[in-house]
Amino acid sequence: MYRYDQFDHRLVTERVGQFRDQISRRLSGELTEDEFRILRLQNGLYMQIHAYMLRIAVPYGLLNATQFRMFAHIARKYDRGYGHFTTRQNIQFNWIKLPDAADILSDLATVEMHANQTSGNCIRNITCDEYAGIAQDEIVDPRPFAEILRQWSTFHPEFAFLPRKFKFAITGAAEDRAAIAVHDIGLAMVKNALGETGFRVLVGGGLGRTPVIGTEICAFVPWQDVITYVESIVRVYNQYGRRDNMYKARIKILVKALGIEEFRRQVEADWEYTRGGPCTITVSELNRVAAFFEAPAYEALSDAGAELSAFQKNNKAFDNWMQRNVKPHKVPGYAAVVLSLKKTGVAPGDVTADQLEAAADLAERFSFGELRVTHMQNLVLADVKQSELVGLWQAAKVLGMATPNIGLLTDIICCPGGDFCALANARSIPLARAIAECFDDIDFLHDIGEIELNISGCVNACAHHHIGHIGILGVDKDGEEWYQVSIGGAQGNDCSIGRVIGRSFSFGQVPGVLARLLQVYVSERYDDERFIDTVRRIGAEPFKAGVYATPVEDDKALSGADYDLLKAGTPYDLPYYSPRF
Numbered sequence: 001m002y003r004y005d006q007f008d009h010r011l012v013t014e015r016v017g018q019f020r021d022q023i024s025r026r027l028s029g030e031l032t033e034d035e036f037r038i039l040r041l042q043n044g045l046y047m048q049i050h051a052y053m054l055r056i057a058v059p060y061g062l063l064n065a066t067q068f069r070m071f072a073h074i075a076r077k078y079d080r081g082y083g084h085f086t087t088r089q090n091i092q093f094n095w096i097k098l099p100d101a102a103d104i105l106s107d108l109a110t111v112e113m114h115a116n117q118t119s120g121n122c123i124r125n126i127t128c129d130e131y132a133g134i135a136q137d138e139i140v141d142p143r144p145f146a147e148i149l150r151q152w153s154t155f156h157p158e159f160a161f162l163p164r165k166f167k168f169a170i171t172g173a174a175e176d177r178a179a180i181a182v183h184d185i186g187l188a189m190v191k192n193a194l195g196e197t198g199f200r201v202l203v204g205g206g207l208g209r210t211p212v213i214g215t216e217i218c219a220f221v222p223w224q225d226v227i228t229y230v231e232s233i234v235r236v237y238n239q240y241g242r243r244d245n246m247y248k249a250r251i252k253i254l255v256k257a258l259g260i261e262e263f264r265r266q267v268e269a270d271w272e273y274t275r276g277g278p279c280t281i282t283v284s285e286l287n288r289v290a291a292f293f294e295a296p297a298y299e300a301l302s303d304a305g306a307e308l309s310a311f312q313k314n315n316k317a318f319d320n321w322m323q324r325n326v327k328p329h330k331v332p333g334y335a336a337v338v339l340s341l342k343k344t345g346v347a348p349g350d351v352t353a354d355q356l357e358a359a360a361d362l363a364e365r366f367s368f369g370e371l372r373v374t375h376m377q378n379l380v381l382a383d384v385k386q387s388e389l390v391g392l393w394q395a396a397k398v399l400g401m402a403t404p405n406i407g408l409l410t411d412i413i414c415c416p417g418g419d420f421c422a423l424a425n426a427r428s429i430p431l432a433r434a435i436a437e438c439f440d441d442i443d444f445l446h447d448i449g450e451i452e453l454n455i456s457g458c459v460n461a462c463a464h465h466h467i468g469h470i471g472i473l474g475v476d477k478d479g480e481e482w483y484q485v486s487i488g489g490a491q492g493n494d495c496s497i498g499r500v501i502g503r504s505f506s507f508g509q510v511p512g513v514l515a516r517l518l519q520v521y522v523s524e525r526y527d528d529e530r531f532i533d534t535v536r537r538i539g540a541e542p543f544k545a546g547v548y549a550t551p552v553e554d555d556k557a558l559s560g561a562d563y564d565l566l567k568a569g570t571p572y573d574l575p576y577y578s579p580r581f
Contacts, residue, residue, distance in 0.1 A: 001062050001370065002147050002292045004112040011155075012109045015116060019043045020102035027099065042122075044115030045101055048420050052096040054104060055118040060128035060146040060170075061089035061373040065360035068371060070111045072356035078104050083356070084416060085341065085349045087464055088167075089127050089373040090118055094420050122160055123153040123234070126168045129177045130374040133293060134382050136330045140189040140197050142172035144290040145226065148281060152227050159234055163241035164249035166234065167206075179375060181205050181214045181495035182467060184237075184251045185230055190220065198222045203233055203263070204255030207461035211497045212252040215260045217267065223286070227279040232270040236263065296368040296383055301333020304386040311390055320404035320442055321393055335386050337366075339379040339396055340403040340411070344436045347429040348414040349377035358399050366392050375464075377413055378406065408445040409453055409514075410436045413464060417457030417474060418481065424457030426474025426481030431455055431510060438511040448518060451531045452490070467491045469532045470517065471498045472510065483510050487517065487543055488535045496536075501544045508554040513547055520546040 004012070019039070026036040040046075044055040056071075071091060075083050078100050079093040086092055096104070108114055117124060126146050133141045149168060153159070159166070171178040172189040180186025186202035198220045205214025221229045237251045240258075255263050312319045327336040339359060342348050351359070359379060363371045366388055367381035374380060379401070384392055396402035405411045412435065415421065417428025432455055439445065454468030465471035471486040482504040489498030505513055518531075520543050525534045535543065 001064060002059070002289070008112070009109075012112075012114050012116075015043075015114065016102060016105045016109055019105060023098060023102055038120070040101075041119040042116070043101070043105065044118035045096070045098075046119060048094065048422050049418075050420065051094065052098055052101065053092055053094045053420065054096045054101060054115060055086070055090050055092045056108060056113060056115050057118050057125045058090050058113075058373050059150050060126055060132070060143060061130055061375070062128075062143070063371045063373065065363045065369045065371070067111045067113055068356050068360035068363070070107060070113065072353040072360075074104055074107065075353035075356065082350055082352045084347070085351065085373050085377050085379075087375045087377065087413060087415075087462060088118075088125050089130075089375055090125055091373070092416075094416065117154060119165075121162045121164055121166075123156065123162075123166045123168065126150050126153070126170065127178055127183075127375055128169070129171045129173055130372045130380050131177060131327065131336055131382070132172060133295070134329050134331070134334075134336055135173045135177075136328050137174040138172050138330065139174065139191060140172045141290075141293060142170045142187075142189055143293045144286060145187075145189070145223065146170050147289050147292070148285070149227065149230070152231075152279065159238060162234070162238055163243045164246065164251075166237075166251070168230075176492050176495075179464070179467065179491040179495070182207055182211070182464070182491070183214065185233060186214050187226070187230075189223075192220050196222065199226050199229075201229065201233075204252040204260075206250050206252045207464060207466045208250070209247055209459045210250075210252065211461070211466040212256070213495055213497065214252075215255065217260065217264050224281050225275055227281060228274045228277060229267075229271055231279060232267045232274060235270055236266045240266075295331075296370075298331050298334065298383070299385070301331075301385065301387070303332055304389075308386060308389065317404070318390065318393055320446060321402055322389070323446070324404045324406040324408065325402070326389060329383070331383075333386055335384050335389060337381045337384050337389070337392060337396075338374070338406045339381065339401040340406060341378050341401065342405055342411050342436070343400045343403045344410065344440045345433060346400070347416075348412045348432050351379075355399055355401065358395075359401070362392065362395060362399075365395075376411065378411075404442060405445060407450045407452070409439055409448060409451045410445060411452075412436065413452070413454040413468065415455070415457050415462040417455075421457060423460060424474060425476040426457050426483060427507075428455045428457040428463065428474060431472070431483070431507060434507075435511055435514065439514075448522070449528070449530055453514075454489075464491070465489070466497050467495060468498065469530075469535070470514065475504055477504065482506060485510070485513055485517075485547075487540055488532065490532050499540050501540060502548055505552065506554050509552040512552045516547045516552070517543055 022039045025031045046053040080095045084092045128146045132143050167183045169178040169180045169183040170187040182205045188200040201218045202214035203217040242248045325338045367383045372380040412432045414428045414432040418424040452469045454463045454465040455472040456463040456465040457474040467489040473484040484504045486498035486500045490496045
């Protein structure tokens with residue numbers, strides 16, 4: 001992974017000193033809150049309901065064990081013993097005292113980390129495929145380019161005060177695992193007919209109040225020109241993006257207003273002046289950065305042998321974990337392992353100081369000292385020997401990080417919601433816990449199959465509810481929290497925005513609504529058909545009919561007839577819905 005040079009160290013250290021002075025002036029009253037706000041946001045510090053929240057940057061989701069131990073230190077010394085991983089592959093601490101903020105940044109600087117540009121109207125943390133460098137379907141490793149783009153965008157003087165926040169995502173694989181279609185700029189590494197490497201560029205994607213799938217602006221930008229090309233995109237946006245209305249300030253609004261053809265014309269007109277200029281990436285610069293991402297010292301191994309297969313066959317719990325949490329690796333004899341942060345009863349994405357330290361230990365023992373954060377709020381050990389999978393599983397179980405639910409209903413993506421965030425309309429965490437408890441049956445989850453469930457506490461969509469197979473959005477109705485349900489969203493190569501099925505539900509009704517959606521799915525699905533594929537095949541109306549035909553029980557205990565019926569067996573006897581087929 002990338003290591004700071006002398007310039008990086010000096011820059012981050014000076015930044016900490018500047019912020020320490022700004023905090024001192026705020027505490028003395030020399031700066032008002034309005035004056036201080038933009039300064040703290042530039043350093044990742046938010047004011048929330050109970051305390052300040054500090055969001056720490058994790059570039060493209062890549063960390064080492066030492067940095068994980070620093071997170072544990074921060075959790076214990078400055079917070080309440082835990083942190084929260086986000087859909088931008090960052091970590092947040094929710095109980096920060098203002099006088100401590102500069103000390104935290106100073107501690108982070110000792111392990112080559114910071115919180116710069118994790119907030120504010122600037123280019124935010126660049127996200128990436130969590131399996132970059134190891135995926136079997138990878139075309140080109142995107143991490144060196146993610147790092148080059150990070151260096152280019154950090155403190156870029158022209159783009160420090162954009163009309164609104166700006167987000168990049170990059171993938172180098174055939175399958176998009178970075179959700180590039182819902183970012184302001186999405187980059188997919190490709191090869192043209194001549195075998196040359198370049199980027200397919202999407203623009204104008206985003207979620208929030210107005211969800212939009214990004215549009216292709218260029219099918220192939222040579223890798224040497226990617227900085228100058230995206231710089232032209234951001235420059236056109238910076239010049240013409242709306243600043244009079246924050247709800248219409250994102251680049252997606254500008255692209256829609258101009259139309260992609262006119263927007264492309266303006267970008268290419270600007271690019272004429274910069275292409276081939278100082279920001280062109282040279283072979284030597286690419287090689288310099290790529291050297292930080294050289295493969296570890298893999299051993300010459302063969303794939304899993306009879307001993308592992310026999311253990312898997314004779315141990316159902318381990319078999320479930322192998323099916324859901326162990327992913328293929330391009331090097332024979334190795335695997336990538338997802339450490340689930342979605343154990344029932346725990347807020348999705350939350351991790352304790354003890355778990356952070358233990359995960360660092362696991363990384364050093366099993367995966368060359370490296371960890372990765374996924375935008376699904378889990379962790380990845382990318383380079384685990386298949387012969388050591390049993391030992392890793394046993395250790396992860398003790399830590400509560402081996403729940404075999406990756407990609408299943410209880411692998412819920414969830415924002416902090418109304419328990420912490422001042423912007424939220426409703427609670428997300430208690431609802432996620434309630435749903436997980438209601439459907440806490442691994443055999444049942446495996447039978448139902450892959451379902452992505454995303455819960456956001458407000459329209460800002462930090463949990464990406466628009467692209468969940470089932471999305472839940474907290475809304476305010478006369479001062480009370482209600483929840484709007486959508487289906488049919490998806491990330492990946494076939495990205496789509498979910499459709500709201502109808503009127504909203506109370507907190508206690510939501511698990512029953514999910515049970516009814518699943519009843520329709522199980523009745524309608526073909527063999528091995530995923531939930532999202534069934535929705536796309538038959539449409540939303542059968543699901544809507546199944547949910548609204550009779551009143552949904554508002555059961556605070558989250559049990560009831562709908563869930564009992566669902567678990568009773570298949571096919572289901574649904575008095576309010578007659579299957580089509």
